[in-house]
Amino acid sequence: MTYTQRLDGRKFDELRPMEAKAGVIPNADGSAYFRAGNTISYAAVYGPRELFPKHLQNPKKGIIRCYYNMMPFSGSGERIRPGMNRRAQEISLVLTKALNPVIDLSEFPNSVVDIFVELPQTDAGTRCAALCAASIALADAGIPMRDMVSAIAVGQVDGTIVADLIYGEESYPAVVSDIPVAVTHNNKEITLLQMDGEISKKDLIKALELAKGVTETIYELQKKALKDKFYKDN
């Protein structure tokens, strides 16, 4: 084990400085801003509204659609061409699946709730920041929810299990694993789980336990963002 000091000096289970705000986009039915270090996400929720084309409609309940997008200047390399690339499509899919278990749209048949997430600047952990913002925005929009979703990337850098990896850790020249995890607050269930790199099963479970612990902090931040907004409104 040689990764004894993190690149940015954090403790192994320490999160980056985080910030959350609800109600940042006046046109939207619900919206949020979420920042983790140098990764920033905006989320806007529109709906429930009628779903077109009609063949997508579900007469039993409404559906949600999540769209994830990095702004053209938000990558740390060259400009990203606008439009949904394969990566954005896949992330949009897993974000939708991560939110589905906590959403109850049984009272809104044939309708859709659209969730748009946009990132103006990034430094790893974008899908987790997107999910944290989306969860606040859905609550802000008053969409019926069973629970809140909080997400964090955990992983192993050269033998050491860490929380909230930055780009320098994801690309660390050693054995690295990167595991984005979303956890529901009440039941501590996992609604998003992806992994790439290399890790043993034993360490994976350890990393998931770590994620379960640190998402508690994020949940408190999300809750505070919502409280602050409605306190201000009244």
Place this chain on the structure above:
Amino acid sequence: MPKMILNKETIAQLSKENQRLDGRGMLEYREPIQIETNISWTAEGSARVQIGETVVLAGVKMSLDKPYNDTPDEGGIMVNAELLPLSNPDYEPGPPGIKAVELARVTDRGIRESKAIDLKKLCLQPGEKAWFVTIDIITLNDAGNLFDASTLAALAALKSARFPVADPATGAIDYRQKTEERLPLLKEPVGVTVCKINGNFLVDPSSEEEQAYDARLSVASDDKGAISAIQKGGDAPLSIEEVSQMIDIALDKAKFLRKILSKELGKNQK
């Protein structure tokens, strides 16, 4: 929340009496007007502009490329606009529609035709290597008058931009490191849109007023009052006399916006 009732007739009626739905004067911008630079560390330059509830981001990215054949000693610029579905319930995901294309092209002309950037200074090796500057304009909340907000954001982003570190031999760019060198800006074009509703003129249209105008003139001009781009919009025709009056308003309001820009950028530097 989407405004389902369009007050088209009310807006037209009020305009005749030199009044507006939100109580503003005809030639008055919404408050606040805020300009913030360096809002994205990954961009070479960036800005956030807010006019009333309209919020627009602009980001500048630079790359090294081969100059075009007809201008072998020049770099280039490109403006792209994304009307995000996040910013307005009427926008849908997918490739840019005609509104986004028009916004991008008029903003592009304002910068390009004023020769705001010294393109020759962007050339490193004639016929081989030059800097190309891409400006992406992104709407966060479209509550009307995207053109004025976009040109202001583009200009602020260009002013804040710094070149990334590049290896002159290989042309490889390290985007994670910025130099102190700034873009060679010669002019500072600012755009103002003037609308004609029921015979009277107004500036800074809200979303509702954009649905109600008869004609529109978007004008980009530099600090000396030289005009670099014009775009007429709307279905109603304009007389030469009306064009003249609208341009007078646009040039006057450009001065007003320019004053705010220098004040806000001064704030950022402190």
